[in-house]
Amino acid sequence: xxxxxxxxxxxxxxxxxxxxxxxxxxxxxxxxxxxxxxxxxxxxxxxxxxxxxxxxxxxxxxxxxxxxxxxxxxxxxxxxxxxxxxxxxxxxxxxxxxxxxxxxxxxxxxxxxxxxxxxxxxxxxxxxxxxxxxxxxxxxxxxxxxxxxxxxxxxxxxxxxxxxxxxxxxxxxxxxxxxxxxxxxxxxxxxxxxxxxxxxxxxxxxxxxxxxxxxxxxxxxxxxxxxxxxxxxxxxxxxxxxxxxxxxxxxxxxxxxxxxxxxxxxxxxxxxxxxxxxxxxxxxxxxxxxxxxxxxxxxxxxxxxxxxxxxxxxxxxxxxxxxxxxxxxxxxxxxxxxxxxxxxxxxxxxxxxxxxxxxxxxxxxxxxxxxxxxxxxxxxxxxxxxxxxxxxxxxxxxxxxxxxxxxxxxxxxxxxxxxxxxxxxxxxxxxxxxxxxxxxxxxxxxxxxxxxxxxxxxxxxxxxxxxxxxxxxxxxxxxxxxxxxxxxxxxxxxxxxxxxxxxxxxxxxxxxxxxxxxxxxxxxxxxxxxxxxxxxxxxxxxxxxxxxxxxxxxxxxxxxxxxxxxxxxxxxxxxxxxxxxxxxxxxxxxxxxxxxxxxxxxxxxxxxxxxxxxxxxxxxxxxx
Numbered sequence: 001x002x003x004x005x006x007x008x009x010x011x012x013x014x015x016x017x018x019x020x021x022x023x024x025x026x027x028x029x030x031x032x033x034x035x036x037x038x039x040x041x042x043x044x045x046x047x048x049x050x051x052x053x054x055x056x057x058x059x060x061x062x063x064x065x066x067x068x069x070x071x072x073x074x075x076x077x078x079x080x081x082x083x084x085x086x087x088x089x090x091x092x093x094x095x096x097x098x099x100x101x102x103x104x105x106x107x108x109x110x111x112x113x114x115x116x117x118x119x120x121x122x123x124x125x126x127x128x129x130x131x132x133x134x135x136x137x138x139x140x141x142x143x144x145x146x147x148x149x150x151x152x153x154x155x156x157x158x159x160x161x162x163x164x165x166x167x168x169x170x171x172x173x174x175x176x177x178x179x180x181x182x183x184x185x186x187x188x189x190x191x192x193x194x195x196x197x198x199x200x201x202x203x204x205x206x207x208x209x210x211x212x213x214x215x216x217x218x219x220x221x222x223x224x225x226x227x228x229x230x231x232x233x234x235x236x237x238x239x240x241x242x243x244x245x246x247x248x249x250x251x252x253x254x255x256x257x258x259x260x261x262x263x264x265x266x267x268x269x270x271x272x273x274x275x276x277x278x279x280x281x282x283x284x285x286x287x288x289x290x291x292x293x294x295x296x297x298x299x300x301x302x303x304x305x306x307x308x309x310x311x312x313x314x315x316x317x318x319x320x321x322x323x324x325x326x327x328x329x330x331x332x333x334x335x336x337x338x339x340x341x342x343x344x345x346x347x348x349x350x351x352x353x354x355x356x357x358x359x360x361x362x363x364x365x366x367x368x369x370x371x372x373x374x375x376x377x378x379x380x381x382x383x384x385x386x387x388x389x390x391x392x393x394x395x396x397x398x399x400x401x402x403x404x405x406x407x408x409x410x411x412x413x414x415x416x417x418x419x420x421x422x423x424x425x426x427x428x429x430x431x432x433x434x435x436x437x438x439x440x441x442x443x444x445x446x447x448x449x450x451x452x453x454x455x456x457x458x459x460x461x462x463x464x465x466x467x468x469x470x471x472x473x474x475x476x477x478x479x480x481x482x483x484x485x486x487x488x489x490x491x492x493x494x495x496x497x498x499x500x501x502x503x504x505x506x507x508x509x510x511x512x513x514x515x516x517x518x519x520x521x522x523x524x525x526x527x528x529x530x531x532x533x534x535x536x537x538x539x540x541x542x543x544x545x546x547x548x549x550x551x552x553x554x555x556x557x558x559x560x561x562x563x564x565x566x567x568x569x570x571x572x573x574x575x576x577x578x579x580x581x582x583x584x585x586x587x588x589x590x591x592x593x594x595x596x597x598x599x600x601x602x603x604x605x606x607x608x609x610x611x612x613x614x615x616x617x618x619x620x621x622x623x624x
Contacts, residue, residue: 041064048063133163134167142170150180180207184204184207188204195586231260234260264587324525327525335367336358339374346381498551534617535617537605537617576597583597583601
């Protein structure tokens with residue numbers, strides 16, 4: 001600082017001419033100023049050295065001299081501004097040159113030289129324009145494929161990090177994206193009206209979001225071709241059925257259907273109309289036969305008032321109960337023998353009510369089911385009337401004329417192999433009724449002996465002799481006043497396995513009845529009513545026939561039968577699940593009723609068989 005130096009020199013000259021104590025003060029001031037200037041010089045050189053270590057220089061100076069301090073301090077704000085601008089551009093240049101593997105000698109000569117900052121910035125700005133141009137090109141491609149539904153987030157990230165490399169890779173992937181887009185368009189044209197919509201959506205989502213490798217696209221192509229072929233084959237089958245319906249006059253020619261579901265509905269409507277006509281004819285014939293049977297019952301003395309009322313108010317329920325009633329009517333003799341063997345002296349009022357109710361076929365069915373409960377009821381009561389005798393009512397028999405020689409010849413029916421599964425089921429029911437062990441008293445056994453003697457060994461004795469013989473055979477019977485409470489045998493068969501199976505089959509009413517009474521005769525009838533249905537999976541028929549053969553028979557093999565029923569019950573849920581899946585695949589839906597779902601699936605498979613091995617739909621006729 002020349003000015004400051006001249007000032008101090010003048011002051012020194014003055015103090016030399018006139019010495020004073022201020023000389024020491026001046027000395028301190030000079031030292032202070034000198035130290036301050038040296039500090040500023042060191043700081044300036046340190047800053048220049050820092051720039052140099054970072055790769056920057058100004059006029060290639062590594063340090064400044066003391067006489068240059070004030071000049072550099074004057075230029076420092078401008079130099080620092082150039083430094084900051086140059087440093088930002090320099091960092092960007094290093095990033096671009098590293099990513100692009102770019103080299104430019106002219107830029108290398110300007111890089112780091114602060115006095116050429118403006119020229120360096122022009123070069124970097126040119127590269128930035130190229131960078132931006134690549135980004136815009138990549139963004140345009142990304143936007144196009146995003147509009148088509150593809151997830152392009154990964155490409156957006158790549159373009160942001162390195163536009164030139166990202167754009168290059170994206171252009172290489174464009175054929176795969178074009179193929180995926182074609183697959184998507186074909187998938188959206190697939191007919192999913194009968195199912196498979198979720199599968200199509202899942203595969204479309206995979207194509208839009210996952211990396212499009214060649215293996216993935218090939219697998220999608222194969223699935224699409226297989227699905228298209230299957231739909232085409234299905235439509236051809238439906239078309240052939242429609243043409244058959246047109247030839248039969250059930251449908252009009254020239255009809256077109258947009259999808260398989262509407263095609264299926266149209267065919268189902270035709271089939272429903274045909275079945276409706278058949279059903280109406282069947283119902284008409286059935287009603288005429290039922291009315292004739294009701295008149296016949298009334299002529300024999302049956303009370304058919306409740307049946308007529310049920311026929312008028314609830315026709316659907318009437319046919320079901322009428323069939324059960326007719327079965328009970330055919331067994332009126334055995335039922336009355338079982339009822340007559342009970343000790344009605346213990347409840348006279350109930351006996352009179354039962355005697356009147358048995359004339360009603362509907363009440364007869366209920367009474368037969370209540371016999372075990374009546375046995376328990378009477379066993380718990382005391383005797384009311386020692387002289388009471390139950391009067392068993394029997395319907396009037398139609399007269400049948402037979403030759404005299406045939407009336408005395410005893411015929412033994414021969415067992416014949418049943419010709420159908422329905423006959424086999426009915427045979428099993430009859431065998432169960434014949435072998436059913438009824439709770440009886442000592443008096444009942446004795447009476448049965450007398451009846452057997454009268455039928456099997458016809459006597460030629462006089463009426464008096466016959467009477468004496470019968471009296472002798474009945475003589476051992478104890479007097480009525482010495483009658484003891486009846487001991488009713490209780491069925492000890494474990495029916496829990498059968499209950500579980502019935503619940504799985506949807507026969508809840510039969511399961512509850514079995515749990516309450518232990519009587520399997522009603523169960524036989526319920527199962528036999530479902531045997532022989534066609535078209536239906538043959539395995540259902542086989543299952544029912546096996547269950548009929550495995551019903552308890554009160555012998556040592558009942559435990560083995562119960563274990564086999566458990567095995568059937570454990571396997572049945574898997575089959576039920578299979579039926580539900582097949583129905584849902586055909587857009588039919590499962591109702592939850594085992595026999596109804598099996599019948600519906602059988603009709604669907606008969607109309608349009610599924611792929612693979614054809615399921616047999618005929619009744620099971622294999623001998624068991």
